[in-house]
Amino acid sequence: MRYNNLGHSEIKVSELCLGSMTWGTQNTPQDAFEQIDMALDYGVNFIDTAEMYPTTPLGKDTQGDTERIIGDWIAQSGRRSDVIIATKVSGKGYKNVRDGAPISPASITTAIENSLRSLRTDYIDLYQLHWPNRGSYMFRQNWTYDPTQQDTNATLDHMMEVLQHLDSLCRAGKIRHVGLSNETAWGTMRWLAMAAAHNLPRMVSIQNEYSLLCRLFDLDMAELSHHETIGLLSFSPLAAGLLSGKYADGAIPTGSRRSINADLGGRINTHLWPALDGYLAIAKRHALNPCQMALAWAATRPFMTSQIIGATTITQLQTALESTAITLSEAVMRDIQNNYRRYPMPY
DSSP: OOEEEOTTSSOEEESEEEEOTTBTTTBOHHHHHHHHHHHHHTTOOEEEOOTTOOOSSOOTTTTTHHHHHHHHHHHHHOOGGGOEEEEEEOOTTOTTTGGGOOOOHHHHHHHHHHHHHHHTOSOEEEEEEOSOTTOOSTTTGGGTOOGGGOOHHHHHHHHHHHHHHHHHHHHTTSEEEEEEESOOHHHHHHHHHHHHHHTOOOEEEEEOBOBTTBOGGGTHHHHHHHHHTOEEEEBOTTTTTGGGTTTGGGOOOTTSHHHHSTTTTTTOSTTHHHHHHHHHHHHHHTTOOHHHHHHHHHHTSTTEEEEEEOOSSHHHHHHHHGGGGOOOOHHHHHHHHHHHHHSSOOO
């Protein structure tokens, strides 16, 4: 297991991060405990969650259960110092949390206290803004994204008040570092510039979707990441399980994410299958596990700080964890690039 700096911070995080969004719906607390213990045995030191989890399905009755499960593990194991914990404050529009209130100092105050209580900890290592108040092009919204309706002055005023409030929470010892999620290049640069100009907390990471099937980060965001030392924490590096091959030929395994969310958050469409079949064929041709190939490929990207892997079975988790031992040949990398050129944006 390799470890990478979390932006400009002193923290080093494992190249794989244990995702938790299935804990409390698709996974029991005992499942979650087993996953955490296995991940730590493999060298993972990083767990990602959010106040709105679990997902699949999302629900008001289960909202927050994932953080509480992690808190129970901390209480039982006594291993708080062994893990870097990242969580997120929900924002505008998600009705199950604060009736969809936007991110603000008031909502952050409520959220951070709830998260600290649920996680049974005095501090959060990485506190992330789950999505911008002004909107995002993540989750297939890139096809209709229109930033012309955004109010620049209102956005900048919002950023300032949020950064000032985050600064007070850092000074109080409740947060060590702050990060972004589902952000753009412009948004990220505004956060960074404002922090530098006013000596406020600097964003150390950005959590956006990235995989063989979703490579929006490759251009402007990659350049920003390089010059500003703000690394990617990629979510859905296996494209919600598509890159495992378990949904090939229209299969919908019982209990899988697709059995609950039929189109996998808009990922399933007619353009997907040729691209996916191409990647699965590459793995087969080179005698590679497709999950491990996808993760090993993403690990080669220069902006990658950590990939957030989720699993519903311990076998799935072990397969993902063992991807760190895989080195892809030049032939595999060439085949992957050729498939990408043919199918650059399949969803």
